[in-house]
Amino acid sequence: xxxxxxxxxxxxxxxxxxxxxxxxxxxxxxxxxxxxxxxxxxxxxxxxxxxxxxxxxxxxxxxxxxxxxxxxxxxxxxxxxxxxxxxxxxxxxxxxxxxxxxxxxxxxxxxxxxxxxxxxxxxxxxxxxxxxxxxxxxxxxxxxxxxxxxxxxxxxxxxxxxxxxxxxxxxxxxxxxxxxxxxxxxxxxxxxxxxxxxxxxxxxxxxxxx
Numbered sequence: 001x002x003x004x005x006x007x008x009x010x011x012x013x014x015x016x017x018x019x020x021x022x023x024x025x026x027x028x029x030x031x032x033x034x035x036x037x038x039x040x041x042x043x044x045x046x047x048x049x050x051x052x053x054x055x056x057x058x059x060x061x062x063x064x065x066x067x068x069x070x071x072x073x074x075x076x077x078x079x080x081x082x083x084x085x086x087x088x089x090x091x092x093x094x095x096x097x098x099x100x101x102x103x104x105x106x107x108x109x110x111x112x113x114x115x116x117x118x119x120x121x122x123x124x125x126x127x128x129x130x131x132x133x134x135x136x137x138x139x140x141x142x143x144x145x146x147x148x149x150x151x152x153x154x155x156x157x158x159x160x161x162x163x164x165x166x167x168x169x170x171x172x173x174x175x176x177x178x179x180x181x182x183x184x185x186x187x188x189x190x191x192x193x194x195x196x197x198x199x200x201x202x203x204x205x206x207x208x209x210x
Contacts, residue, residue: 051199057096058188068095070183075150076109076190079209083122083141086200087113091208092191093149102181103128107158109149111141115195125151125160125173127180139171156180 058069076093085091090112097105108126113119121138130136139162141147146165151158158180161172190210200206 051194053191053193055189055191055193057190068183068186069188071153071155073150073152074107074188075148076210077146077148079146080207081143081145082111082147082208083143085111085113085122085208086202086204086206087117087119088115088195088198088200089206090114090191090193090195092189092193093210094189094191095153095186096189097184097186099185101184102179105181105184105186107151107153107181109151109160112195115198117201123162125175127158127175132179134175134177137173142170153180153183155182 074093074095082091090110092108092110094108094110095105106126106128108124108128110126111123113122121140123141124136124138126136128135137160141162142164144164147162147170148165149160149162151160156178157174157176159172159174162170164170192206192208194200
């Protein structure tokens with residue numbers, strides 16, 4: 001059955017695993033507390049010469065008797081534009097395990113130009129490892145304030161779809177292969193970070209609402 005954000009245990013991390021920027025976490029980051037609540041994640045101005053970034057993760061699989069969400073559809077509704085993020089900013093909505101089996105069981109929805117301002121695309125679907133054939137597909141997220149992206153994780157396949165706020169499809173993709181991860185101890189992560197730890201080129205803070 002669908003899991004409401006308010007019924008899940010969430011935590012703001014102190015050591016974001018992705019992107020591997022080494023940036024410190026930002027405490028102004030709020031997990032959802034009601035079914036209609038939104039999670040706000042920030043990148044803040046430098047403190048002592050360092051930018052600060054934030055991540056929220058689902059702690060369902062932490063502790064005795066707790067398990068991952070596993071196969072099913074993972075849906076993220078964005079309440080802010082992500083097409084015009086600074087080229088160094090990365091928004092990641094993904095599953096992640098702390099153990100390396102199945103490439104850390106990582107399945108991604110990512111919004112970034114990865115520090116290349118001239119890239120006409122600004123988002124991607126990924127099943128890790130990203131450099132395996134057909135594991136990564138880039139696309140262009142339009143200038144919409146509200147959008148919904150989801151991936152359906154099944155045995156041997158992952159299907160992504162992104163829609164405008166009115167339900168119109170922007171793009172979709174399906175990967176089928178024996179290397180699709182199987183459920184284990186992965187958790188859902190919402191990460192707003194910096195590509196390779198590079199400061200925003202515009203020198204400005206960033207915010208997204210999920």
